Amino acid sequence: MTTHYEGGCAHVHVTATAEPIDNHVCHCNVCKNVTGQQTTHVAFFNHSDIEVDHPEKIARQPFNADNPDGPLELCTCSECGAPLMLDDKQGRIRVAVPNVMGYDTGAFPDATYHAFYDSSKPYPKPDDGRPVHEGLRPDFTWPAGA
Template sequence: MSHKYEGGCAHVHTHSDHDPIDNHECHCNVCKSVTGQHTTHVAFFNHGDLKVDHPEKLKRVPFNASNPDGPLEICLCTECGGVVMLDDKQKRIRVAVPNIMGYDASFPAASYHAFWDETKGYDKPNDGRPVHSGLRPDFVWPTPS
């Protein structure tokens, strides 16, 4: 069966038939250190909207090494070590990073830039998308599921 969005690795698959509730290009230092990318395309899904077929095959590690008790965990496949998703211990969101987590190139482009500030040491993005110092101002964290 085909889903609107599908990702994961050969052993653990994620999917959603719902659009992300937030889809941004992240400039935060945690994403930079975790991915090694200058910026990271990040999509938030409501926690219940992004399904995982084999949660028992996931190893969970803190997303933010400086805040190991924070809400986000990186979920790695125990068989191949692939990064499958980020999971929120509070069950508000699940996060996909399309270019790392097995999504195809048709995944919608990020609609804005998040967590940019002048201390980053590079010019403010000027690709026509809004640029914010955090998440977009109208973003509301979902109620835990």
């Protein structure tokens, strides 16, 4: 397989072997809390399209502190604490946040839309020409789980 994207840290290498199935700018409160960023470039991959060379070195914690039993886990390096990926306990997706998870941000395609924009928040609606949605894009279909 061809490597498309590589991220991770010095201890754990994360490799995406396909293109993202979804690629957006996220405006959700969970991403804001986890990254400290107003918006976050997020890429969803089919679960099997992201490989990890040292899964035994991954520490897992809930991605959403307000929903600790939710499907997504934040995976970090157990040695250095670097964020590596989001892993779906249902085996549907794995998620890369290029500018936080050690990827070459210039290698990623631009996000195609804005997700989870909340018009009640005190910041302007994006006007960069990309579609803006209150959730994921309407035609997004979750892959089957493991």
